Amino acid sequence: MVSVPHGGKLVSVQQVEPTPERTKDMLEGRKVKISYETRVTIFNLANCIFSPLTGFMNQENYRNVIDDMRLANDTPWTIPILLHIPEDFKADSGDMISLVDESDFPIATLECEQIYNVSKREYASKVFGTEEEAHPGVAKIYSSSDKVLAGKLSKVTRFVNNPFEDVTLVPKETRVLFSEKGWRDIIAFQTRNAPHIGHEYVQKTGLAFADGLFINPVLGKKKPGDFTDQVIIDTYRTLTKNYYPKNSVVLSVLHYEMQYAGPKEAIMHAIMRKNFGCTHIAIGRDHAGVGNYYGPYAAHEIFKEFPDLGIQAIFMREFFYCNKCGGIANEKICPHPESDRLTFSGTKLRKMFLSGETPPKEFMRPEVSQVILASKHPFVE
Numbered sequence: 001m002v003s004v005p006h007g008g009k010l011v012s013v014q015q016v017e018p019t020p021e022r023t024k025d026m027l028e029g030r031k032v033k034i035s036y037e038t039r040v041t042i043f044n045l046a047n048c049i050f051s052p053l054t055g056f057m058n059q060e061n062y063r064n065v066i067d068d069m070r071l072a073n074d075t076p077w078t079i080p081i082l083l084h085i086p087e088d089f090k091a092d093s094g095d096m097i098s099l100v101d102e103s104d105f106p107i108a109t110l111e112c113e114q115i116y117n118v119s120k121r122e123y124a125s126k127v128f129g130t131e132e133e134a135h136p137g138v139a140k141i142y143s144s145s146d147k148v149l150a151g152k153l154s155k156v157t158r159f160v161n162n163p164f165e166d167v168t169l170v171p172k173e174t175r176v177l178f179s180e181k182g183w184r185d186i187i188a189f190q191t192r193n194a195p196h197i198g199h200e201y202v203q204k205t206g207l208a209f210a211d212g213l214f215i216n217p218v219l220g221k222k223k224p225g226d227f228t229d230q231v232i233i234d235t236y237r238t239l240t241k242n243y244y245p246k247n248s249v250v251l252s253v254l255h256y257e258m259q260y261a262g263p264k265e266a267i268m269h270a271i272m273r274k275n276f277g278c279t280h281i282a283i284g285r286d287h288a289g290v291g292n293y294y295g296p297y298a299a300h301e302i303f304k305e306f307p308d309l310g311i312q313a314i315f316m317r318e319f320f321y322c323n324k325c326g327g328i329a330n331e332k333i334c335p336h337p338e339s340d341r342l343t344f345s346g347t348k349l350r351k352m353f354l355s356g357e358t359p360p361k362e363f364m365r366p367e368v369s370q371v372i373l374a375s376k377h378p379f380v381e
């Protein structure tokens with residue numbers, strides 16, 4: 001059966017249609033402008049993806065998360081959910097604040113619980129394990145204000161103009177869908193890339209022991225050189241149509257900004273997929289990592305600290321093509337030296353696509369390659 005939601009039950013936030021009457025009412029009083037990425041965070045809070053949270057963290061929860069990787073009530077949680085605000089913004093407990101986008105369109109109402117300051121260097125050190133600004137997550141926190149606003153959300157306007165609405169499912173929908181399919185064991189696969197053969201083997205290895213596979217690509221802000229959102233969706237549609245048994249896969253996107261927090265983000269990825277109803281999650285090599293900031297299997301080790309997480313991690317070693325074995329293998333089952341192995345290098349694949357070259361079938365399915373080659377702009381610039 002589907003997993004028990006994180007914290008025991010799904011907790012959602014009231015959502016409203018963005019009618020002129022409602023938006024006028026929401027614009028009364030003080031306002032805080034928010035970024036698109038914060039808008040996405042609010043969507044995830046409103047739709048139970050970050051359950052049991054219903055708003056931005058107060059200081060007690062913040063301190064517990066960065067110090068102990070748990071909320072104040074001892075529920076596992078590893079990355080703070082914060083709303084950074086201008087240094088000169090002031091509000092009292094109980095004040096109703098309108099959160100608006102860059103065009104002053106109201107996104108949500110927040111009841112102020114408290115305003116407090118965070119040490120950005122402490123945040124960087126404890127969440128990312130480094131204070132180096134070369135780390136993209138550290139760079140982002142350094143560019144934010146020290147002041148944050150905590151409080152519960154209400155009157156969240158529905159997410160409009162979502163170009164991927166047809167593949168945007170929320171936990172209340174996926175749980176019904178999994179149950180209708182009769183799936184008891186559901187394995188989640190987190191990705192932010194178009195699929196190569198290594199990804200496919202991770203997915204199918206997990207699927208061999210489960211009733212269904214939940215492919216949940218991350219869409220949102222990316223680094224230059226990353227695949228675009230549209231290419232990721234189009235390639236996964238092609239792959240699952242041609243190489244997966246019927247009714248074995250659900251493809252749904254996750255609107256979310258990657259933090260590149262390595263092991264701690266792996267736990268957050270598991271929590272979100274647990275809320276979707278998944279019982280297992282595949283954790284591969286350098287999960288949610290960037291550069292050389294984390295060990296290749298650090299994300300495997302951290303799960304030992306969370307025996308009460310409520311979702312089972314399936315640890316996968318890196319797959320490669322072995323010339324001696326004559327097929328796909330990984331270091332756990334292949335005895336041959338690295339000279340016999342062809343690794344699935346993202347950098348190598350990107351260079352091939354930029355030069356108009358089709359990767360060999362040992363690296364990527366030809367149908368998937370053709371989708372990428374047919375795109376005018378497959379990569380973020």
